[in-house]
Amino acid sequence: MEAWRAVGSWLADVFLWLRGFPVRRTASFLMSSQWWEPEELKRYQDELLRRLIRHAYDNVPYYREVMQQRKLTPADFNGVEDLVKLPVLSKDEVRKNYHRLEARDCRGERFIRTTGGTTGEPLRVVTDKHTGVWSAAAFRRGYSWAGYRPGSGLAKLTGGSLGPGKETWRQRLRSWLTGEIFLPAFELSRENVKLYVEKIKNRRVRFLRGYTSTVYQLATLIREAGLRLTLEAVFTTAETIHPFQRQTIIETFGCPVFDGYGCGEINSVAFECEEHRGLHISQENVVVECLRGGERVKAGEMGKVTLTDLRNYAMPIIRYQNDDLASFATEPCSCGRGLPLLEKIHGRSNDFLVAADGRLVSGSFIPHLFRHTCGIRQVQVEQAEDRTLTIRMVKGPAWSLEEEKMVVQLLQKYLGGLEMHLEYVPEILPTPSGKLKFVISRAAEQIF
Numbered sequence: 001m002e003a004w005r006a007v008g009s010w011l012a013d014v015f016l017w018l019r020g021f022p023v024r025r026t027a028s029f030l031m032s033s034q035w036w037e038p039e040e041l042k043r044y045q046d047e048l049l050r051r052l053i054r055h056a057y058d059n060v061p062y063y064r065e066v067m068q069q070r071k072l073t074p075a076d077f078n079g080v081e082d083l084v085k086l087p088v089l090s091k092d093e094v095r096k097n098y099h100r101l102e103a104r105d106c107r108g109e110r111f112i113r114t115t116g117g118t119t120g121e122p123l124r125v126v127t128d129k130h131t132g133v134w135s136a137a138a139f140r141r142g143y144s145w146a147g148y149r150p151g152s153g154l155a156k157l158t159g160g161s162l163g164p165g166k167e168t169w170r171q172r173l174r175s176w177l178t179g180e181i182f183l184p185a186f187e188l189s190r191e192n193v194k195l196y197v198e199k200i201k202n203r204r205v206r207f208l209r210g211y212t213s214t215v216y217q218l219a220t221l222i223r224e225a226g227l228r229l230t231l232e233a234v235f236t237t238a239e240t241i242h243p244f245q246r247q248t249i250i251e252t253f254g255c256p257v258f259d260g261y262g263c264g265e266i267n268s269v270a271f272e273c274e275e276h277r278g279l280h281i282s283q284e285n286v287v288v289e290c291l292r293g294g295e296r297v298k299a300g301e302m303g304k305v306t307l308t309d310l311r312n313y314a315m316p317i318i319r320y321q322n323d324d325l326a327s328f329a330t331e332p333c334s335c336g337r338g339l340p341l342l343e344k345i346h347g348r349s350n351d352f353l354v355a356a357d358g359r360l361v362s363g364s365f366i367p368h369l370f371r372h373t374c375g376i377r378q379v380q381v382e383q384a385e386d387r388t389l390t391i392r393m394v395k396g397p398a399w400s401l402e403e404e405k406m407v408v409q410l411l412q413k414y415l416g417g418l419e420m421h422l423e424y425v426p427e428i429l430p431t432p433s434g435k436l437k438f439v440i441s442r443a444a445e446q447i448f
């Protein structure tokens, strides 16, 4: 079956190539460039950046103005180090300057990438064919580190911004040719988990990809239902993967997990290799900086992810900040690839609470904290800019004043003596994008 699907994938690539998407050729370039020496990769990236800056200066009204205000010309940019001469680009600025960020000379087919975001207000970014090709090729390379080859079969547990919506005939044909199947993430439940497992088994799919939380949910449901599903690798994306999630996924599917990082605006930013020491940046496509207070942080320190898409000429995105926090690895990866390594994606800045002494505390500890408090069904902690906490709780049947005291004590233990307000609510509502958040923090944003 796999041999047939390899032929099918080749055919699908020919169709793509005929439509102007040479993904296979680009992927094979990336397969070789990953082994270049770091200096050679850096030179290549610097060259791409110089070209992008020249293009932005000549054709993009927003960047023309920004550079003129700062008395800069493309000659002031030799490489990635010079990026600091340009301001960072926030989501709001992209929204405000949407049309002024579009390149005037861009001809040919354009595509729109839309992202939900936690505020629920969608953000749109225009891309061209070139962007899509390099991004797809980087995906292919990243997944190859887990042993995936076109034709291996991939189940995509997707929905929302990752999902295909209604499948077009092209997608259906592609799915048939390549062995890629779509499983709707939001419809997954205890009742239908068996159908999901059967579909994966019947199509002899050996790889699974999805949002971290939905893959974890699938794993949990499979265990609860006493089902078995063995895979070769699982790809998680879009959300921080916590150690307990990784462990459950590994044990359920009997295979390693490969995390990937990207955002709707800029895909395929970094992928985990077989050494599992962090995520290698797709350096031929993107520049990643980690900033704190506008300065680049040292390796090992957490900073705000700042991305420059080297392959989007339709709407150049330079030094874009998406609220994620990450740190660079202090040691190179033992796999020998020349691509730089991110040690960890820590999550969004609004997932971090700031303790009384200024320490950053990941909000992921909140659900663990309340595992044993059966009188409180749900908790949400909101932190204002001045670090004041509002604790929202949903009472369970076994609620008591003792439990309330315990909640306050636990939070004080981790966060120190911050001002706290307790509120009881009938339920905790999801954000407009549908995520149920344990922590909403406006304090961490002030630090970065």
Ligand SMILES: [Zn+2]
Binding pocket: 273, 274, 275, 280, 333, 334, 335, 336, 337
């Ligand atoms: Zn590696």
